[in-house]
Amino acid sequence: MPYRDLRDWLERLENEGELLRISKEISLEPDVGAIGDAVCAIEGPGIFAEKIAGFRIPLTIGLHASFRRTAMAMDLLKDTSRRQQVKTWIDAYDRYPVKAKVVSDAPCKENILTREKVNLFQFPIPRIHANDASFYISKPMCITKDPESDWINVGMYRMMVLGKNRTAVMVVSAGQHFRYHLRKYLEAGKPMEMAVAIGTEPVLPMIAGMKIPAGWNEYDYAGAVRKEPEELVKGETVDLPVPARAEIVLEGILRTDTQVLEGPFAEHTGAYSGCFWTPVFEIQAITYRNNPIYDCLFVGKPYNESVYMTMLSALAGLQQEIQAMFPQVTELAYHLPYLYNVVVQGKWGHAGEPKRVMNGLWGSRWGASIKMITVVDEDIDPWDEKQVLWAIAARCQADKDIVMIPGSEGNLDPSKDPDDSSCKLGIDATKSRPPFYRHRPVHWVEPRERTEEWKDKILLQWQKGGR
Numbered sequence: 001m002p003y004r005d006l007r008d009w010l011e012r013l014e015n016e017g018e019l020l021r022i023s024k025e026i027s028l029e030p031d032v033g034a035i036g037d038a039v040c041a042i043e044g045p046g047i048f049a050e051k052i053a054g055f056r057i058p059l060t061i062g063l064h065a066s067f068r069r070t071a072m073a074m075d076l077l078k079d080t081s082r083r084q085q086v087k088t089w090i091d092a093y094d095r096y097p098v099k100a101k102v103v104s105d106a107p108c109k110e111n112i113l114t115r116e117k118v119n120l121f122q123f124p125i126p127r128i129h130a131n132d133a134s135f136y137i138s139k140p141m142c143i144t145k146d147p148e149s150d151w152i153n154v155g156m157y158r159m160m161v162l163g164k165n166r167t168a169v170m171v172v173s174a175g176q177h178f179r180y181h182l183r184k185y186l187e188a189g190k191p192m193e194m195a196v197a198i199g200t201e202p203v204l205p206m207i208a209g210m211k212i213p214a215g216w217n218e219y220d221y222a223g224a225v226r227k228e229p230e231e232l233v234k235g236e237t238v239d240l241p242v243p244a245r246a247e248i249v250l251e252g253i254l255r256t257d258t259q260v261l262e263g264p265f266a267e268h269t270g271a272y273s274g275c276f277w278t279p280v281f282e283i284q285a286i287t288y289r290n291n292p293i294y295d296c297l298f299v300g301k302p303y304n305e306s307v308y309m310t311m312l313s314a315l316a317g318l319q320q321e322i323q324a325m326f327p328q329v330t331e332l333a334y335h336l337p338y339l340y341n342v343v344v345q346g347k348w349g350h351a352g353e354p355k356r357v358m359n360g361l362w363g364s365r366w367g368a369s370i371k372m373i374t375v376v377d378e379d380i381d382p383w384d385e386k387q388v389l390w391a392i393a394a395r396c397q398a399d400k401d402i403v404m405i406p407g408s409e410g411n412l413d414p415s416k417d418p419d420d421s422s423c424k425l426g427i428d429a430t431k432s433r434p435p436f437y438r439h440r441p442v443h444w445v446e447p448r449e450r451t452e453e454w455k456d457k458i459l460l461q462w463q464k465g466g467r
């Protein structure tokens with residue numbers, strides 16, 4: 001059975017040695033940020049901090065900060081390979097939609113605060129890094145509806161706390177589905193209803209940070225991944241479905257008649273983002289469970305929790321999109337620092353194909369933010385950094401195999417130009433092949449036929465003590 005809520009997930013993590021409870025009092029600042037950083041650096045356990053000085057509500061951080069726990073989130077064994085996890089996300093595309101169901105048992109409504117009782121400061125919302133502009137809700141699932149259809153979107157967008165009932169929401173990128181919805185309200189000059197879920201079963205936050213196709217409902221894709229429908233309830237003051245078992249739900253409107261300057265914020269690139277003009281979320285109600293838990297994540301220098309949480313699901317979306325355009329692509333992999341560094345493995349025919357694939361990736365919705373693409377052949381494991389570096393060293397000549405596209409979308413690239421643009425880098429590290437040789441013809445060395453067999457034998461015997 002998949003987890004129904006955050007509490008089920010915590011129980012499983014605890015049973016499998018993947019959760020550390022900190023019972024001694026810690027500070028909201030700097031302890032929470034430091035703990036998140038430490039967990040990510042050592043791929044340590046998720047953290048349940050029971051006492052935060054000045055708060056009555058406990059906090060969890062780092063729950064998604066390892067590939068073991070991203071596997072467990074999907075109810076897989078914790079040693080499931082990254083490759084297999086990507087496949088699990090892809091397989092769920094075929095099961096979409098598993099329609100969410102509306103339920104009457106909704107623990108998220110156990111406590112309801114409205115109007116002047118709304119107060120974000122009752123929750124231990126940390127400022128993760130020293131120069132973040134404010135406290136940030138770092139793992140919010142923002143729920144909105146298209147005004148012209150039934151399309152519900154759940155997207156993750158950082159929220160800077162502006163006061164006890166106001167936040168900024170960082171939605172500036174034109175390709176985001178949240179932005180599609182918002183644009184229509186902006187054009188109509190109307191505010192947009194929004195709900196924000198914090199602390200749910202573990203698949204939904206991963207999907208909120210994932211680019212599924214336009215028009216798809218994240219709840220119904222979560223159902224396809226979990227093989228079990230999400231449980232929803234109508235918001236208390238907004239006409240939006242919210243996760244019935246969420247720890248905390250914020251409800252309100254996104255103002256379309258005013259903007260605030262948001263940021264800086266320590267981003268997943270390892271650098272502070274600049275400031276952005278963003279809309280303001282006015283919170284009219286907060287609903288929460290008895291004994292709520294505030295769930296947050298660590299963003300900062302890679303690897304960070306947002307990398308672990310979304311890297312493999314992002315790859316699944318990217319692979320779906322690119323294989324529809326180029327069936328000759330066999331596999332994709334992300335290398336540190338993930339979003340910006342993709343390796344494409346394929347069965348190439350024409351000498352120009354690797355460069356065509358680069359263009360396809362940069363032109364896709366998923367691929368627009370990729371900075372570096374390395375294209376390799378089928379004999380290179382795209383996940384193996386050593387093999388990829390060897391392919392670059394052995395099969396690439398800088399004068400003809402490197403592609404540069406200056407003036408491209410800069411996004412959050414820390415080294416982008418002052419005009420917000422950045423230069424894409426493509427590396428064709430594929431073999432030169434007949435009849436169009438890029439390089440001098442080479443006879444590549446193949447492994448002897450029993451090498452794989454011997455690898456297994458040697459490892460086995462070695463593990464047994466070498467005899």
Ligand SMILES: Cc1cc2nc3c(=O)[nH]c(=O)nc-3n(C[C@H](O)[C@H](O)[C@H](O)COP(=O)(O)O)c2cc1C
Binds near residue numbers: 177
């Ligand atoms: C932890 C985390 C924080 C994110 N914050 C933002 C953000 O502030 N602004 C943004 O444009 N995208 C942000 N993203 C990326 C979006 O969540 C992602 O592009 C997602 O696919 C958007 O969903 P949508 O297009 O369905 O709205 C974040 C992702 C994660 C995992």
